[in-house]
Structures are given as structure tokens and as C-alpha cells.
Amino acid sequence: MPSTAPTRGRLWSWLEERVGLSDFEALARHKQVPIHRHRFWYYFGGMTLFLFGVQVTTGILLLLYYRPSAEEAYESVQFLMAEVQFGWLIRSIHAWSANLMILALFIHLFSVLLLKAYRRPREITWMSGVALFGVSLGFGFTGYLLPWNELAYFATKVGTEITGAVPVVGHFMLRLLRGGDDVTGATLTRFYGIHVAILPAVVMLILGAHLFMVQKHGMSVPPGVDREGGPRRTMPFVPDFLLRDMVGWLSALAVLALLAAILPAELGKKADPFAPAPIGIKPEWYFMFMFQTLKYLPSRILGIEGEIVGILGFGLGGLFLLVLPFLDRRAERGSRASLFTWIGIGIIVYVIVLTYLGYTASPTK
């Protein structure tokens, strides 16, 4: 082995002997990315990862000023926004990057779904991805409460109350999440712990598995491209694909800077547990389709409370996504699985229409 290694200087040899740099080099050299007409969608996983990196960095910076208690949280964010140099920028980037990350994640998830990249042997890659999606929503939900403002307070009340409607274990889960029977300072402290310690640890484990699987199996070629046959074209990951990836990251960063500078994150009014829910209360946009569905459900459906039907429906939807690779046997055989394509398109249309209605339908009607 050392005989084939080119002479790279003393630092390289020193590190090579201790770390084994040439193993990484070989890994990077061998990684290939297929070239076909759908390869545009390959960029969204990496973009999600990049935005997650932005979240970690800005999140750590926010930690230096944030105080996780009902008495101080709002004031500490106010201080950060008004007094700390570039505090508004760090917080705005964190808020916008969260939104863009979820957006990139939606695109990544649904493009993988429609291109059937979940088929054998990538079932675990898919399931870990769905789990990461769930964890990301958890990040969004817990992070939303931390500034302790009016909107976040009621969004959290509603969101946690929804867990309470789950049959049998609901009330227990609700108390576990809220740290008591109501949304109080105890909830804030708990959400803080979940947001900055528990979820990051969970992400590291699942993301590690996800990325390992992606490396192990390489990029999936869509069945449609596979069926056409013909010569397989590829490009090396390093540097060809990586450089293209970085163009995407830079674009994301540019959009992020633009949004953060033009539309900085707002703080609103401090949460008051004894004020009525404000008119126009809404959750983050990625929960909007669920929120809007709950508005339309009547109070009783077939003798069951409407919200329970809704919650069970979304629970089953999540479960469906998780086990999708095992339901779609046709995609596994490489034949057309148009049923699951249409289900995927149906879900996308449902989410978009309900989100649109959530922002346009009159809240007081």
C-alpha cells in the first residue's frame, strides 16, 4: 500500500500513518453519481443537510443569549433582537433556514417518493429519511414555542392538545410533552431541552445511519430510466457533483440572506395565558394543512369526535409513508407502480391546496 501512494509531503504521511487518509481518498474517488434527466432532484438531500448545518451553527449562537423560562424567554429574545449586534440577523437566519430546510426536505422526500428510490435495497434509507422528516417537524414545533410569544403559545396549546386526543395513551403523552396539565413555563423548559439536546442527539444517530446507507448503496436510478436501458452515464462525486452541490448551497445561502435581511423574524406579543387566542392564529406553514383540516372537520364523524378522526388520519398517513417500500411491491420488481405515483401526487396536491386555503380562507368566517 505505501509503495503505491504518491509522495504527498510529511504532514500527509504523518496523518496517513495515524488516520489512514488514503482510505477516505479512495472512497471519494470511487463515488459516482448517475447522470440522467431526473438528476436535478439529487441536489435536495444535500441542500437539506447544508441548511441543517446552518441551523446547528446559528442555534448554538442563539443559545448564548437565550434564557429558557417563562419569565425571561421573551425578554431575552427581545434583548437579542434589539441590543446584541447582529442578533436580529442570527435569529432571522435561524428562523428562515428552518423554513427552507423543511421545504428542501419536503421536496427531497416527495422527489424520492415519485422516483421510487425507496425500492429494494433502500428501504432502511427511506425509513430513516421519513424518521428524519418527523424529527425535523419536531424541531420546528418545539423551536416555535421558545420565544414565548402569543402565537407560539396558542399553537403549542393546540399542538399538544392534539396528542391528548390520541386514544388510550393520549393524556399521558400530553402531560409528558407539556411537563404538566397546561402549557406553562414547565413546557417551555421541556421544549428547550428537547430542541437543543434530545432532538440533536436523535438526529445525529438517524442522520448517521441515513448517510451511511446513501454511501453504501449509491444514488438510486429511477425505474423509468432503468427500463429505457442504454449505456449508464455517471459523473464523479468529487469534484463534479460536489461543486454542483455547492452551487445549490450558495444559492440557498443567498436566498437565506435575502429573506433574513428583508423579512427579519418577528417576535410579536409576549404570551399571556389569560388572554383570548388572537385572531388569525396560525401554526408554521408546514403544519398548516393539518391545522386547516382540523378546522373543516365537523365535531362528530360517525359518532367519533372529529379531531380524533383527523389525528388518526394523519397518524395513518405518516405510517403509510414510513412503510411505503413494503407496500409498493411493483416498484421493487422494477415495473410501473402508477398507483403509488398517484397516491404521492394526491398527497402533494392535498398538502398544497389545504395550505393555500389556510392562508386565504377568512379566519373569522
Next chain:
Amino acid sequence: MESTMEPVPTRRSFVNWLLGTSAGAFVLSVLYPISRYLVPPPAGESSAASVVVPVKADEIKPNTGQIFKFGSKPAILVRTAAGELRAFTAVCTHLNCTVQYRPDLGEIWCACHNGHFDLNGHNVSGPPPRPLDPYVVNVRGTQIVVSKGV
């Protein structure tokens, strides 16, 4: 091992059993306290059976509503257009938001999911599944005392 043969207890299998059960017991002894720790202790349920609303009776105009604290939960006091005072829990029966009085409709309304209640607390439209719990309102001079029903 063939099914006809009885497994012979060996020193090795005994040690494995011992190791396995100790490992299991260790995991349980770690998980049990953690799981109990995560469940918050029960909060003492507010025993207040009645409260004095921190607003004088003559300050509440007809066709308005006012949120006040009833123990640890919000409650709503409404003076109807006819001048009658009524009080209910302000916690929406749908998903726990705090309701408010809508003078334009003469109804109690929840902004979260557009739930409507009439001035008897009945859920008249939208997603709320149950009526709001009513309270008893007594006026003593200018003082308003709201208490739980009997």
C-alpha cells in the same frame, strides 16, 4: 441441537443466563428511574370553588366579554346585550384555546379553529365537540363572584 435431546445445563449456559439477566436487570434499573423522572408530578388541582372577578359589575358594558382567572384556568364573563351576566370556562372544548366574546355575532368564539358557542355555552358551529362549562354568577353590590355550579 436436536429436538429429541434435552438441553444439558452446562457451566457456560449458566454463566450466559446470569450475564443476560444481569444485563437485562441493569437496563431496567436505568430505564425505570428515567421514565419515572420524565413524567411530571401531578399539580395540585386548583380547589378554588369561587373567585371574585377583578372588575366591577358596572364596568362591564352590555354586549362585551372579559377573560378572568378561575384558579389556574381562564374563564370568560359575558354581559349579554340584555344586560345579563354569564360566566363560562374560557377553555375551548375542541383543542384548548382560549375563547373570546364576539360582539358582532353575540357569540363566544374560538379564534384557533373557528368554533362558535352561544351565550348558554352551547357549541353551535365549528369543530368544538362539547359545550363550555357554565359557572354561577352572583353580584354583591359592585362585586362579581363567580363560582362552580353545584
